[in-house]
Amino acid sequence: MEKVSIVGLGWLGLPLxxxxxxxxxxxxxxxxxxxxxxxxxxxxxxxQLLNTTLDLSLRNPNIKALFSCDTLxxxxxxxxxxxxxxxxxxxxxxxxxxxxxxxxxxxxTSSISVYGKQANIVTEQSYCEPITDSGDxxxxxxxxxxxxxxxPVAIVRLGGLxxxxxxxxxxxxxxxxxxxxxxxxxxxxxxDAVNAITAIIAGNWDxxxxxxxxxxxxxxxxxxxxxxxxxxxxxxxxxDETELARPTRASYVDGSKIxxxxxxxxxxxxxxx
Numbered sequence: 001m002e003k004v005s006i007v008g009l010g011w012l013g014l015p016l017x018x019x020x021x022x023x024x025x026x027x028x029x030x031x032x033x034x035x036x037x038x039x040x041x042x043x044x045x046x047x048q049l050l051n052t053t054l055d056l057s058l059r060n061p062n063i064k065a066l067f068s069c070d071t072l073x074x075x076x077x078x079x080x081x082x083x084x085x086x087x088x089x090x091x092x093x094x095x096x097x098x099x100x101x102x103x104x105x106x107x108x109t110s111s112i113s114v115y116g117k118q119a120n121i122v123t124e125q126s127y128c129e130p131i132t133d134s135g136d137x138x139x140x141x142x143x144x145x146x147x148x149x150x151x152p153v154a155i156v157r158l159g160g161l162x163x164x165x166x167x168x169x170x171x172x173x174x175x176x177x178x179x180x181x182x183x184x185x186x187x188x189x190x191x192d193a194v195n196a197i198t199a200i201i202a203g204n205w206d207x208x209x210x211x212x213x214x215x216x217x218x219x220x221x222x223x224x225x226x227x228x229x230x231x232x233x234x235x236x237x238x239x240d241e242t243e244l245a246r247p248t249r250a251s252y253v254d255g256s257k258i259x260x261x262x263x264x265x266x267x268x269x270x271x272x273x
Contacts, residue, residue: 001026004201005069005103007094008076009040009047012109012161016073016194017045023198028066032080052076052090064101071201072098074145075109078137088140092148099149106149107200110157112186112212112253114139122253124157124210152207154200156193159214159253163190163268169232172225181222181239184252186214189268199264214255217270224270231271 004020006013009029021027021044030050031037040047048062058064074094078087095106113135114128130136142155162168188196196213219227222244225237258264 002071003028003069004071004073005029005066005098006073006075007050007052007066008074009036009045010075010077011164011166012190012193013073013075014040014043014045015190016075016197018043019194019198020201021045023202025201028069030066052080052094058097058101067094067098067101067103069098069101069103071105071107072103073107073109073197073201078134078141084133084137087137088144091141092144095145095149095153099151103151105152105154105205106145107154107156107197108142108145109197110142110155111135111138112157112159112214114142114157115253118251120251122212122251124212124257146208152205152209154205154209154211156197156200157210157212157253158193159186159188159212159255161190161193162187162270166190168225168228168270169234172229172232172234172237176235176238178221178225178237178239179243180250181220181244182246183221183250184218185221185224185270186218186253187270188213188215188255188266189270192266192268195267196258196262196264199258199262203262209261211258211261212253212255213258214253215266215268215270216255218252219270227271 003026006017006029009031017027017029028046030048032051037047037049048066078084114130115122116129116131128139130139229236
């Protein structure tokens, strides 16, 4: 039975672990708090306590067991308790530990924020020029990871995640003013993100891979949030009229490569009911 270990059983990592376990994988995971470990274990998952800033000693048998796997999935947000400045070094250390313990492949959940503002359609070959601190941290982590290990690495650049408790109608209830009305939406439902990562783990690849995971629906922010507001009978969002008057439309991120390389198709809509 193929063993998959997931560092970070959070909002994305937890349903990924449940999906993989249902599909027949031997799954282990980690959480940074005792409470989080207990919650994961209550769902029937094998979960270890792992503080990524402290606990990478292989003298701990639980840590060694976690990293002794076929595929390691690293799904930690850059703004976690470790902080953005340490993020790249922590991701690299996790990968090196797994490689030392015999892992054959690594999957790293990154973000399309690494691309920054682009003038053309964005593909996996596009130049990366992040414009946010978190985007800088994620790109630095990608680069550090690829230098740290010699085993194959798949980098999964996720669009804006939504689903479950993270829904656009909830965002509209919390704020009234939105910026960048002419920027394109680049989003992906959590279910699609989980299925995309599962397809990559199940696939055959033996070298570095990069995949954008973004559903092929790209209205402008103005179009999108106005439709969501109307659909859910909420007050219309307020955009800056000066920005709105500018005719430019931002590029969008193309997430189609993964559908050509693996038996994976997007199922979700950006208009979650």
